[in-house]
Amino acid sequence: MGGGYQMKTVRSKLLVLVSIPTFVVLAILVLYSTNLVRNIIYQERKLKQKHVVETAYSILEHFYRLAQQGMLTEQQAKDMAKEAIKTLRYEEVEYFWINDDRLPYPTMIMHPTNPALDGKVLDDPKYNCATLMETVSDGKVTKTDGKKNLFQAFVEVANADVNGGYVEYLWTKPLKGGGVTKELYPKLSFVKKFKPWGWIIGSGVYIDDIQQTFFSKMLTYLSITIPSFAVLVILMFFISSSISKPIRALAQRALEFGKGDLTVKFEAKGKDEVAQMAQALTQMADALRESMRTIDESSVQVNSSAQSLASTAEELSASSEELASQMEEVNRSAQNASASIQEVTSGIEEVAASAQNVSKAA
Known part of the structure; x- marks a missing residue:
């Protein structure tokens, strides 16, 4: 017996040879497309965060210039900048915060939705949730163990690149009726350092919807791919049948011909x-x-x-x-002749003996 299953028909071989590579290609295309969509959305989200933070950053630059021009004192410029940024919103609920650049743990300068944090050192263990840091200029990504202090990561990535950087972390979501969720959700922040005042300004958005979009797109693509693959398999079934049917007919006739039916x-x-x-x-x-x-x-x-x-x-x-009969007759004649010769010879011998006797008597 053979070591494994062997396909015996041309049709089955054609179906396998076409359907399996097609399925693999379609699966790769679906995964590639959905991952591409996810990456595009992620990159767009990053770019958007960078732009909105840079917009708020320009407010700091504006009040700093006023202080440099002597129109405001530095403290007045800082206070007015904080108030202006505190009121900024985008997408209705998203906001900006400011912390300083001290290490190992920075201090909150201004938080618009939780003013109780203002002036506090941000060393609470609940902030140990940063998972990734990325600088803008060179795109260098540094992954953490997920227990790095969030605001410490903001300072480090902002100090590493004057153009700012990204930090990913896990954070609770606010509930509509008040309070926050127990579950943690991935969040992305962009931060940039305003060096003259030693401030880090940033803003973050939740990115769990990107994963949801990924699965939604995958389901959409699968809803198109699976029926298309089924139609292709059916089409290949008919095509392979149209190829294998005349081959089987020829094989059957060849078998009959081999058995001796030369009229096939x-x-x-x-x-x-x-x-x-x-x-x-x-x-x-x-x-x-x-x-x-x-x-x-x-x-x-x-x-x-x-x-x-x-x-x-x-x-x-x-x-x-x-001829054999004639030879037998000749043989008999020869035998008779031989007998006659023997008789003659015997008579001669007798005559010779008589002659000798007569000679002796004389």
């Missing part, structure tokens, strides 16, 4: 390889029939020659018998 005809429509195979089998069958006809004629001639040889052999046999 090999026929196939079209000009494809199957038709060419039928034509070749027809030529072979015609040649074999011609050979059989020649053999049949030769056998008739051989039979006639054999009968002629048999007749000649009978005639030779009769002649041989007659």
